[in-house]
Amino acid sequence: MSNQSENKGWLQRLKEESWEAELLVSAIAIYGSFKLFDIIGWTANFFINVLNPSQYYIGYFITFFGLLAISILASMFVIHFFLRAYWVGLVGLNSVFPDYSIEDSAYSKIYTEKILSILPKLKDSIQKVDELCSVIFSVAFTFLLMYGYIAIFSSLYLLLFNLLSEYVNNFILLIPAFLIVGSLILQSIITAISNLKKNKEKEKLQILNFKIVRFVSMVSFGPFYKSILQVSMIFGSNFKKKKSLAYLMLLFLVSGIIVTSVQIQKTNIFYLIISTKHKFFNEHKTYADYYKDDNKSNSFLLAPEIESSKIDSNVLEIFIPIFKYEEKIREEFCGAFEKDSKDSKLVQREKEAVYLSECYKKYHALSIDGEKIAVDFIRYHNHPRTHQKGLLGYVNIKNIADGLHEIKVEKKGQEYNFLEWTIPFYKISKN
Known part of the structure; x- marks a missing residue:
């Protein structure tokens, strides 16, 4: 029992003191994630140079979703930095002014009470901001693992396809792609059916869903599939308790799309999709x-x-x-x-x-x-x-x-x- 209490105490101290490391890592991560945009630009140019124009749309898919992933990652770190800085400010205020005061207010009592009625408690705000900051890193690196592995795997598959296409029938080389796409479609259908309220107690269907999800995750995410499933299940199994986190994910997605729309102009990614349909350079x-x-x-x-x-x-x-x-x-x-x-x-x-x-x-x-x-x-x-x-x-x-x-x-x-x-x-x- 004493060992368990010591472990819990150590973990609690780590949680309380981790904000300094988080701010430092966040600042470094912001710099590093923005440097990753150069890799996306290089990858787009590599595909333009190497791929036959008939395959440009595949290169576009890889580079665009890679850019979106990095944009979401960068957005997460920027949002985390400002949220954690805001949290530090709230904690500092809380140490000086533990709570709101009506008696010492510079405003009238009626006005102060009205304003305070629409404001959250200071300790509640500190806890909520701390919770948001604590989950951002796990989500950010999960995104990085997911999209990073998919982008690298897709690129290697594409290059291997081109290398072997002279010696092996194209249909045979496309079999792995058909299996992966078919598995993803099947998983989507089975998951949607199994999550219907009337089917949640059907044991055979739920076990089938589990087996398909595990197989598709192993194929899609390779050696990282358990780590990615672990993070996604933590969020999924606590969704009803922390619905506010779903809105945070939506914020990440929206901010990532905005960053993508800005950064894509600095690359040649559009060439990969436009030149497959008509001339990129208008005469x-x-x-x-x-x-x-x-x-x-x-x-x-x-x-x-x-x-x-x-x-x-x-x-x-x-x-x-x-x-x-x-x-x-x-x-x-x-x-x-x-x-x-x-x-x-x-x-x-x-x-x-x-x-x-x-x-x-x-x-x-x-x-x-x-x-x-x-x-x-x-x-x-x-x-x-x-x-x-x-x-x-x-x-x-x-x-x-x-x-x-x-x-x-x-x-x-x-x-x-x-x-x-x-x-x-x-x-x-x-x-």
């Missing part, structure tokens, strides 16, 4: 992405880049990014490069360089004001700022009249252009 509009002097903050190029919208020389320099997924399209268009085992590695590299240079010319087409032009391309491996692979080309515009012009860049496939951009520029001759 009747101009974009800062096209011009080197306007896109200096870009860490990833989605379009070709020229020096400026105003060209005052006789040569126009253009950089055309080459995405990783183009390798398969290039092989379909130009045929695969075949190595000769008799050649040395140096000779093989030289032959491959010639093959690539010729192929780039075949599936890249440039035109100015609708007239096709020849371009001298340099195999340019890395853009100096974004470090993307691409082609550096020079266009002779000496004989083009001063004024507004358009240069069109097309990446040709077997049946249609899989990418194309129209870049306006204004030529001015030097005096």
Whole structure:
């Protein structure tokens, strides 16, 4: 009994003194969670570069929900920081002024009594705010485990699918995805039916629901499934006692959506969903992405880049990014490069360089004001700022009249252009 009382006393002291650590961890977590937005931006660019455009919507799903999860996480930590700071203020006030006072009030007795009738007790407020702060960390890290595992698992599955698709039938590779989606649908249906009031005492149905939930949780959350179920069951089993926590969860969701709507503008996530249906870059509009002097903050190029919208020389320099997924399209268009085992590695590299240079010319087409032009391309491996692979080309515009012009860049496939951009520029001759 004495050991139990000592353990309870230690736990109680830990609860009472944990606020200092919570504030410190919360401040660090706010900084760390906002840094995670950079990872989402990098992931979106990675998917744009690697995935075939037909799979962009999967990349969009992964990055968008990852961004939403991090936004909710960041919102939780910010809300926690302010709530805990407010709690510290309430505790400080309570130590000086244990309760409201009518006799010592600076206002009239009638006014003071009326105001106090609509205000909660100070100790009640301290307890409620403390309860809210205490649960935020568990919820925050549960969200992180859930969405983090789902995002990583989905990304690995997608990359494995692409690696094995050349050797294994796509239908076989999709079987795990069908099983997971089917299990989730089945769980939703069985859970909804088993939670009906008339079915809560049906033992076989409840046991079936338990088995399905456990299986789906193991598949969905991997090694973290028990930790996630533990936290969710603590909330679920105490829902009737602490309904106010449900409103807190709603606040997290709303604030997370607001943060997501702000942060998504700083990434290329929209490219993953828009470019699967229609052109991301409208040929009747101009974009800062096209011009080197306007896109200096870009860490990833989605379009070709020229020096400026105003060209005052006789040569126009253009950089055309080459995405990783183009390798398969290039092989379909130009045929695969075949190595000769008799050649040395140096000779093989030289032959491959010639093959690539010729192929780039075949599936890249440039035109100015609708007239096709020849371009001298340099195999340019890395853009100096974004470090993307691409082609550096020079266009002779000496004989083009001063004024507004358009240069069109097309990446040709077997049946249609899989990418194309129209870049306006204004030529001015030097005096």
